[in-house]
Amino acid sequence: MKPLEGIRVLEVAMYGFVPSAGAVLADWGADVVKVEHAVTGDPQRGLRQVGTMRVEGDPNPNVEHANRGKRSIGLDMGTPEGREVLDALIRESDVFLTSFLPHARTKFRIDVDDVRAVNPQIVYARGSALGPRGIESDKGGYDMTAFWARAGIAATLTPAGVEGMISPPGPAFGDTISGTNLAGGVAAALLKRERSGEPSVVDVSLLSSGVWAMGHGIALSAHVGRHMEAPTPGAHGAPTNPLSGLYETSDGRYLSFVMLQPAKYWADVCRHIDRPDLVDDPRFADSRQLAANTDQAVAILRVVIGSRTLAEWSERFATLSGPWAPVQDSLQVADDPQVRANEYIVKAGELELVANPVQFDVTAAELGPGPEFAAQTEEILLELGLDWDRIIALKTAGAVT
Template sequence: MCGAPPGSRPLEGVVVVEIALWVAGPATAAVLADWGATVVKVEPLGGDPQRHLEGLRPPGAPAEGGNPTFDVSNRGKRSVAVDLKSDQGREVVEKLLGQADVLVTNMRMPALARLGLDHESTLGRHPRLVYALMTGYGLRGPHADAPGYDTGAFWARSGIAASLTVPGGTPPFQRGAMGDRSAAVALAGGVAAALLARERTGRGQLVSSSLYRWGTYLLASDLSIALQFGAPMATARRDVMASPTVNCYRCADDRWVWLIGLERDRHWPPLVRAVGRPSWLTDERFATSSARQQHAQELIASLDALFAEKSRAEWLTIFDECDVWAEPVNTIEDVLVDEQFLAAGGLVELPGTGTLTVNTPLDFGDTPVGPRAAAPALGAQTEDVLSWLGYTPADIETLRSAGVVG
């Protein structure tokens, strides 16, 4: 469709219509596009508002230079600008859905109903369609129709922010679209499963996820503990961690390392060797796991003093020699030059642009995946897609003159 290049990607030949805004819905469709689907992004005439989001430039960045947060969620798609409030615009979308395998949307359910695009009526007209719906809070309940940005539904209401807040502290801010993008990968997996089910049954179905449910699933350990024992786990504090082998430490160069020795007795002797304190193995304050927990504050303060004597690079070398399990606490700048990140395929080049972008987090052994093009300009493929649907050049000009398409 529309000049899609041939290939053997996992979802090659699958046609996806995206009627979505901001991040969670578009990111779902972007994953499907990376997996080979042909994605037609239906935008309002003014464009997806994420195109125009301001304030996401670091200090000193030039005013021009694109919108990387939009681009990463919309690469490899075809943009069609349509006025969905008009009868003719809805007719265009109806023809698109008649050719599609999947609809991806994160519009609020009342708005979808007003447009005749709610899942009940849409699946009634297109029973083979996989209808992928991302909501803020789910399909039922008193807040089912509430606006659901991920800062609210995923970060705040789910319990994540509070669970990361130390006593007396303020809730931490999440990084941009963390909930949106992680939930998008989950919903993309749901779409793939629903397509497989359709192969067996001949029928499409609704597959839905919510930012709220995704946030609570990430907190499944905490919620399960509270369910079983009637009380939640306390928020971790590094100065009183029960085990010093699972903690972060500041080095002499003001960079941090994180020890990941989860097995307390197994990982304690290597740490003792690394910091040069063999006497701690027989010191009654630290000789056993329970003793270390009882004297945690004292022990961590001693380790803090030792870690402050060497740079992070020096410590990481020592850890390798002593079999201490640890990782650097990387900054964004660190990640972008991390040889492991690069070797593992964390970055990918947008074809024909020379621009690097962040790769989606799943790889396939026998079928290629990854972006096939940069994010489209608003309405860049309107004429192409309408021609594919059977509209003549005169039809397209009439729709454009009437303000139905852009």
């Protein structure tokens, strides 16, 4: 049994952020009903071009990533008939999940009080750009603006002298992280409701998620009174630790060392790179000497590591005691044996998709494909107890697709 089996989530949301939360909840076993505009559907369905990559035909990973495992109903919430259906769905749901801004929630009468008037026990979860309070709480945004730029990530990653800013590494980067945060909040609220009988209002914003992701650096900056600075491109990265940084291999790939106690690992590294003479070198005798002579150690390691390919080092470093990793691009990650062994990428219909990061009982999530637009409208209406005459009347009125 999946953790959220028996829980129904009603999702009134668009694009990547909040639907990502619905996708995680569906991965965890919830029945997620996605409400889409009766004519246009979720605008995310029209996203075909991402950077230099274009998707032709269906299935479309730009849609499936945040919508796998759901059911879709095409519904016009602005009509009286559509409202009746929405209220019926609210009554049958445990969670109301929305990305609509305050003015839109007021317009469609789906704010907290409106929804709770229909179902007092429902967990109300909303994702926003900038949070539910403050003078900008009614403003929209995307992960590029609220998560990446405003939360300090872009500025922290962009080296001095670089024109513009470093862009996010991929589509929906902040959306997916924020959606997972929101799903976790919903799960906690469901547990609270089960124990106390009290439903919660759950809020997660792109800004809050970005600030949380930068939490260590922001706290450090606030404490010492200076902002974090990105290292110069090509620099080792750690001025007092030769075993924490990037090294280029002979085939133009990179590997990353992160050994925060360099003296503990220095001898083992030296043996693995066939330089046992460095073990007793007085320049690197202890942590203090390694810190003082980091530049010299880095210079040596660059030459040695630059003499072999990443594949050769991967074989040699299989027994290395300190933490290290190959630097991989998005295509290489998909072929990583460790990723595959843990089933972090799984089949969902015709596509392979990345599973959410949580596993229960050492078992990979089972992902269903994303729904076609309004594909389950009739199925969902029948579950609500409507007969075919009523369903046809709703279609005729334009309330449902």
